[in-house]
Amino acid sequence: MGSSFKVFGIKTKILVPGDDISRIIVDNAKVTEGLEGGIADGDIVVLAESALATAEGGIVTLSEITPSEKALEYGEKYRIDARLAEVVISESDRVVGGIPGFLLCLKNGTLLPNAGIDASNAPAGKVVKLPKDPDASAERVRKEIRQLTGRNIGVLVIDSRTHAMRLGCSGIAIGCSGMDAITDERGKRDLYGHELEVTRRAIGDDIASAAELVLGESNECTPVAVVRGLSQFLSDNRGIESIEPSECLFMGTAMNADSSLFNRE
16 A cells, blocks of 8 residues: 555443444543554544444344244245344345345345344344444544544444355445545556556455454454554545446346346335
8 A cells, every 4th residue: 555554453342322432432542552642633443333333223132023924934945033034134125045044135236144234243132233324424433533532534334244255254344434445546557557447446445354353253342443554545535435236247247147136126
């Protein structure tokens, strides 16, 4: 990226609905080793979606869910709790298939397992939905932190995702405020002078993956990271830019194979 940067994990208490997550981030950053003085100008605050959604009240109690006939069908076919399947259906634009334990869903133009619903960092018998509007949440947190600190920062809301034909998860930015999540490399020249025609750099996803190294996926209680040294990516931009399914290599190929697969019911 042309410069060195550092990533600091911010430990917090176990978050509950109604928590002031911006205040918690600011207070805990002040006592994080290496972040003397807390949040600084140019920092990028990276926030795990499950922590954000929990604070926003996006928790569902499965015992309160009555599965529909379709959810019962998915439960039997893919060996998944039918109540969870019902929540997934309600959070998806369309369910396009699955494997044992997971439904593959189309949501907001993206393919993802179980509509992004997370049971791994939720109390027993509960699941956490994705934030309703990650971009709006990132914007709110950025403004609140600026009000608390006076600092100019960027904010990313991130999730962990699997990728086609790859084992393991990496980070992906699902919400953004105050920075460039994508940089356009088109028109530049490669090492041999060839003009780049399609290359865009997923800066938000790159930072998300770096942050995942300190956030963890289990009991670390580190739902926030501060990335320092990448202030060149701060801007007035807001939101994550998506593409049409037909423009995506993976989804476009699947659509060509079965055009009905991604149509809304």
